[in-house]
Every structure is written in C-alpha cells, then in structure tokens.
Amino acid sequence: MYQNVFQTLAIETKLLSRQALQNEKWQEIGCFFIQNYVEQLSKAENITIGHIKGLIELDEGNFIKFSSVAADRPVNVEILNSQGNSQEGRLTFNAIVANISKETNLTCFHMALERTCSVYGLMTDYKETIHDDGELAESEEQPCPVCHGHHHQHDETCGHHH
C-alpha cells in the first residue's frame, strides 16, 4: 500500500570507543544518535516519518533497541541488560521515511553519526561519503585511521580526534 511511498535507509556500522563503556552509556549514545537523526530529518520539508529503528549489539549477547516516530517524542528504548561493558557497539539502523531523497536521508544520517562520534569520542567504520554534488560514492582516498575521514566532511583539521 505504502511500500513505494516510504523509502528505507538501512545501514550497518560499528561504533568504537577507546575504552569499554557501560551499557547504560551505549543507551545514552544510541538515544542521542537517533534523536539527532530525527531532528535532522525534521528540517526537511514535507517528510513523513514512518519508523526509525536502531539496534546496538554489545558484548556478551547484550543489545539495545531504539525506536522513534517523531522529533518531539522521546526515543523509545528497550534494553535487556543494563549491566556490562563494551568497547564496540554494532549499530544496525533502519529508517522508513516518505518524501525524502536518499541523498538527503543519508546526509541526515551522516550528520547525526558525525555529531554522535564527536560528542562521545567514538570512531566508526562507516565509509560512504556524499560529494558536494550529492552523488553517493565510496571514499577513494585512504581514510584517517582514527576517524576514517567521514566524521567531519567540512573539518579538514581532523582536530577533535587527534
């Protein structure tokens, strides 16, 4: 019915911290990321959010699920075990949104990911970049080994990680 109206953006990436973080911290990080993404989305005109979902898999089989349907509502969180520590969070992200181009959607994702990594001092293995003309492409240059070059498209100094 609306399968062709709502576009999906599905991304898997890793979030890496220099030190192990408590599960509750990962929960905070996930909420921050989803909230940021939804806020970025809301700046686009006429979009309709279907459902935004994220799942962060942590060590020892722990995971946290996030979901959101609107920027003015809190991110819903399901956490199985708030105890535990992980240095790596494997993020699975799925956004279902109408009236948005994939480029704009990806830009929103990038910005939210970049901000999240910047605020929480995380690295990610996410590689896709958007050129100025909006064309999607894999990064051709060797990425910075710390930030992988995609946290700060407009920040040539790479300052916040080094």
Add this chain to the structure above:
Amino acid sequence: MDQPKLVLFTGFLGSGKTSLLLKCAEYLAGNKKKCAIIINEIGEIGIDNLQMKKLGYDVWEIFGGCICCTLAISLEDTIRQLQEKYDTEYILMEPSGAADPSALYPTLAHCGFTQQKIKNVMIMDPTRVEMLVAVLEPYLEAAIPLADLAVINKIDVATAAEIEQSEQVIRQYNPGVSIAQIDVNELTANQIKDMLK
C-alpha cells in the same frame, strides 16, 4: 494436527506491533504454549527479527518485499511448512506497517485461515492520530474495518484528546469493534488473553 490460532498484529509503522507481539510471545512461552512468529519488515536489514532472535525466539522472516503482494507465495509456503512440520499452537504474524492488511486475507484463506479463524489485533498510535487522518486515510479505511480488536497503544504518553480522537477514528470505520487502551510496557495478563482468544 489441529490448526494453529493465527493472530495478526496490524497497524501503521511505529504503532507498537513488535512490542505487543513480543509481550504475547512471552506470555505464551510462559504458559508452555508453542508459537511461531512470522515477520515481514521493509528495509534491507531486519531489526525486529534480530531483536527476537536475540531474545531466543524462532522467527520466520520474510524479506525482500511485501507479504501482501510480491511475497504472498513465500508467506503461503512458510505457513504450510509450519502446519506440516511443527506442532504449533499459535502463529503470531506481523505484516509490515506499510502494507494493506486486507491483501493478506486471500493468501491466508488459501492456507485454510478464513477470516473467522484469524484474530486481527489492530494497533494505533494515538500520538500520531492527526497525521494518520491527514495523510494516511486510505490506510485507516483499509485496516480498521478488519480489526477484531482495536488497541490504542502509548496511553502513557498520549494526551486525553489524542486518545479520544483515536477512539473516534476507530469507531468511524469499525463501529462495533472492541477497543483496548494500553501501555504496552504495563500490560496485564487479562489484556494479553483478550488479544489471543
């Protein structure tokens, strides 16, 4: 082998279908009832099925399209396998929230599930009722009349006006349907029983 009870969890994207399905699955597992879960998510990566598998449930996932149209054969095949190979008492099915649930019924009927043998639990998010009415009226017209039980979810965060408007919208399309108001995180055993009976 007796035919399993088929419970459909329908409702628009983000209404709380997966959370409610999981509560029902948890209840059934706690009462030693065998249930199978069929999920059809849109998107290239399934999050709900990943969550359910991590919780230890055996999930039959149908990806790559919609079970209402392009994947109807996959759905039929999945249900037949469940009926033939497993002694399942309940099938809990969650079609994509972007799908027209009425398109499911012919396939289900082909598997022996006539409308009388299906329990359709239709879930509504009252916090988005205005948007649903303004933008997605065809969905409401298609989905609500099929409901055997209408569930207004998220009453912990919705305003009284949003809940009332949701009830009015449900009554508009399905005047006789039972309506339950729930917070999926605070469900009682009786509320779950109502959904499964």
